[in-house]
Amino acid sequence: MGLYIEARIRADLDDLWTRTQEPSQHQRWDLRFTRITYLPRAEGEPQRFRYATRVLPGLTVAGTGVSAGERERPDGTRxxxxxxSSPHPLSLLAEGSGYWRYVPEGDGVRFLTGYDYRPRWGRAGALADRLLFRPLIGWATAWSFDRLRLWLERGITPERSLRNWLAELLVRALVVLVAGTGLALERFLPVLGPLAASMAYLSPLLLALAISVALFKSPLPGTPAARRCLRRPPTRVRAPRVLHTLETPR
Structure with missing residues (x-):
């Protein structure tokens, strides 16, 4: 699988399963989807679904999928x-596959995913995917996993955690803006007197410090962050056998 994300979530396994398997719950925390709808199915058949993602205001990319789960396994995992697949001409993702694993551990669950996809648009699409889209969707998956963790561990709803993230992002941007404005005004300090002139030497240092704090300071506990998730598998992983029983929807 091309992308791997893992989060350690201190929550009940059944609660985690519900938040990830129930479409109305899943679409609340997963940044990659705006809407997920299950389609009717007969007993014993895989679950087919439709999904949609709002890329821009007024532009929604849709597709279809099929899924199957193993809720009870001999080793206690799920x-x-x-x-x-998506037939939408503006969807970079032509088709793909993936899995979720739920591994109980102590007082929580290791929740991990591995997935990959085939981009469309030929060489241009492959280049755009490698340079921009794949890093972005990897970040979005990790950010969403941490958003789910906050919901289960701290009771912070996905809607509230998004507001927390936007507010913190705004504060960090303002810190950089104010520091940058101070540096731009540095050349006017000498005319204000010797003390002000001496501050000119400190401006670049203060700007560097402000940018470092804005970019690298750990997010607040109630703010989702992709950096809290593991992005590389600790050992070699294999896709579950159930994945090979599914056909790509058309």
Whole structure:
């Protein structure tokens, strides 16, 4: 699988399963989807679904998928696998597949995913995917996993955690803006007197300090952050067998 994300969530396994398997719950925390709808199915058949993602105001990319899960496994873990495709000409993702694993550990669950996809638009699409889209969707997945963790561990709803993230992002941007404005005014300090002139030597240092704080300071506990998730598998991983039983939807 091309992308791997893992989060350690201190929560009940059944609660985690519900928040990730129930479409109305899933679409609340997962930044990659705006809407997920299950389609009717017969007993014993894989679950088919439709998904939609709002890329820009007025522009929604949609697709279809099929999933299957193993809620009871001999080792106590659970697995969910899916395949998906999108016929939308503006969707960079033509088709792909992935899985979720739920591994109970102590007082929590290791919740991890591995997935990959085939981009469209030929060489241009492959280049755009490698340079921009794949890093972005990897970040979005990790950010969403931490958003889910906050919901389960701290009771912070996905809607509130998004507001927390936007507010903190705004504060960090303002810190950089104010520091940058101070540096731009540095050349006018000498005319204000010797003391003001001596401050000119400190301005670049203060700007560097402000930017470092804004970019690298750990997010607040109630703010979701992709950096809290593991982005590389600790050992070699294999896709679950149930994934091979699914056909790519058309």
């Amino acid at each position: 697995t969910s696998a899916l395949r998906f």
